[in-house]
Amino acid sequence: MNLKETSLTLVNHADTYACAMPDEPRWLTDHERDAWLALAKLMFNLPSALDAQLLRDNHLTLFDYFVLSGLSMAPGRTMRLSDLASHLSCSLSRLSNVVKRLEQRGLLRRTPDPESPRYTVASLTDAGWDLVVAAAPGHVAAVRDYVIDGLTASQIDVLREVACHVTRKISEAPEASTR
Amino acid sequence: MNLKETSLTLVNHADTYACAMPDEPRWLTDHERDAWLALAKLMFNLPSALDAQLLRDNHLTLFDYFVLSGLSMAPGRTMRLSDLASHLSCSLSRLSNVVKRLEQRGLLRRTPDPESPRYTVASLTDAGWDLVVAAAPGHVAAVRDYVIDGLTASQIDVLREVACHVTRKISEAPEASTR
DNA sequence: AGCAGATTGTTCAAGCTTGAACCTGAAGGA
DNA sequence: TCCTTCAGGTTCAAGCTTGAACAATCTGCT
Structure with a gap:
């Protein structure tokens, strides 16, 4: 409702905070922070908005839908659970529960x-x-309404580039640190 | 790991599916679908990646961090719960539990x-x-690593535009349907 | 005044996710 | 052959989120 594009995070603590990290942290510029805050808000709200449509109309969560949709596109409408899990980038544990x-419910x-x-x-x-x-x-209509429609072709292009960049960085992450 | 940019959803069911919705659904083009699937993957994986860093290093979830960070930027480091909830676009119930x-833990x-x-x-x-x-x-470093660094200024610009567009569409949603 | 209704915040049950523990089957050595 | 290790999959407890129900306060209307 009356929620403005307020800052969600990332105070510049440089004044109170002096040299406790190995390297001086590189804070975000205003330009970068605006983009990140907008993306954070999207991350928080888009999944629940799409969940809401699918739950209301088809009694499915977005993740349920991805599972069923993934199977629907596989040859023989059949897939190994481990392949499906890596396809969906989710844990085997989560997939096992959902499946x-x-x-x-008799869906698979x-x-x-x-x-x-x-x-x-x-x-x-x-x-x-x-x-x-x-x-x-209904799902496609929601995706169009919330995301796709209203964007130009070049915005859609950049969206794909940026999102692919992020997912690639995440998949390349060390995954193992000091603990 | 070996997860390719595979299609997560949105089979074109046009062949098997003939006229059950009021209007013929407008399926996504390949161009649109690629962007949507990349964004969906981001939505699924970025929150847990950022959660993981904060949990490991500071025993905080991303949402915990947003709550504390929001307070840290408020005058007197103090805010009404209802203001904080609309600031974070979350339910009062969720905020109440987190707070x-x-x-x-003695943090507020x-x-x-x-x-x-x-x-x-x-x-x-x-x-x-x-x-x-x-x-x-550490949090800023993770945001930089996963999202910001590696993008050009104009990509960051478009990212902000697109994310703001999506969150605006969501906040304008009817929110009340047949049920 | 008085009453209906909206807003603020809490709580509870139900459902989902996570991570660890565990079991099974396969592969690799010695 | 025996032992170890690893990958696939399930299960369980613990934690988090959601939505409904509730209490308390305020606003507006008559």
């Missing part, structure tokens, strides 16, 4: 991989396929 | 607003201030 719930089936008993594959059922097909138009 | 935990204090007993204000304690000051450099 169990979706299976209980889990079976041992016939090629190697060590893997488990998930297969979309007809009910699952029908649900994805029914949910897709 | 309770932060108070138990809750007191009735002296100007009107109807409000509650949260004030950063010295320990809370010290923690924000200690956490800020």
Whole structure:
């Protein structure tokens, strides 16, 4: 509502804070901070906005939808759980929980991989396929409304570049530090 | 790791799906879909990446940090909970829970607003201030590493435009539908 | 005054996510 | 063969978020 583009974070503590880190921290410029705060707000609010539409109309979370949609595009509508997890960049634990719930709702089936008993594959059922097909138009409309429509082609281009840059940096992160 | 820029969602179901929605859905073009999938991946992974850094180094979630940082920038390091909630675009319920935990850790204090007993204000304690000051450099470094560094000034500019556009669209959303 | 309704904030149950522990099956040595 | 290690997958406890219900305060209307 009346929430302005206020600063969410990153006070410049340079005055009170003097040399406790190895290198002097490089604070964000105003230009950089504005972009980061806007992105932070997007990160906080867009997932719940899309969740809300899917939950209201199809009783699915956004993550549920990605799982079903991923399967719907796989050959035979079937995928190994480990492949699906890396496809979705999520933990196997999270996927296992979600898949169990979706299976209980009859939207997919889990079976041992016939090629190697060590893997488990998930297969979309007809009910699952029908649900994805029914949910897709509303979801696309929400994505268009919140994100795509109203942007120019070049803005969309830069959005892709920037988002790919961020996800690449995250996937390259050390992942192991002093602890 | 070996996660490619695979398609997370939005199969074109146009073949199997024929006229069940009021208007024919406008599917995303390849160009639009690439940008959306990249943004979706960012949305899923950036919050946990920033959480991980703050949790590891300062035992704070990103949201905790925003709460403390918001207070640190307020006059008197004090704010009404309702103002803080709209500042952070979060529910009062969520803020109430987080503030309770932060108070138990001695990082802030809750007191009735002296100007009107109807409000509650949260004030950063010295320990809370010290923690924000200690956490800020590492957090800024992570934001730089994952997002800002490596982008050109004009990419940063477009990022801000796009993110502001999305958050504006979300805040303008009807919010009330058939249910 | 008095009453309806909105706003502020808390609490509780239900659901989801995370990380650790665990089990199974496969691969690699010695 | 035996032992170790690792990858795939599940489960459980702990923590967080959400939404509804509630109490308290304020505002506006008559």
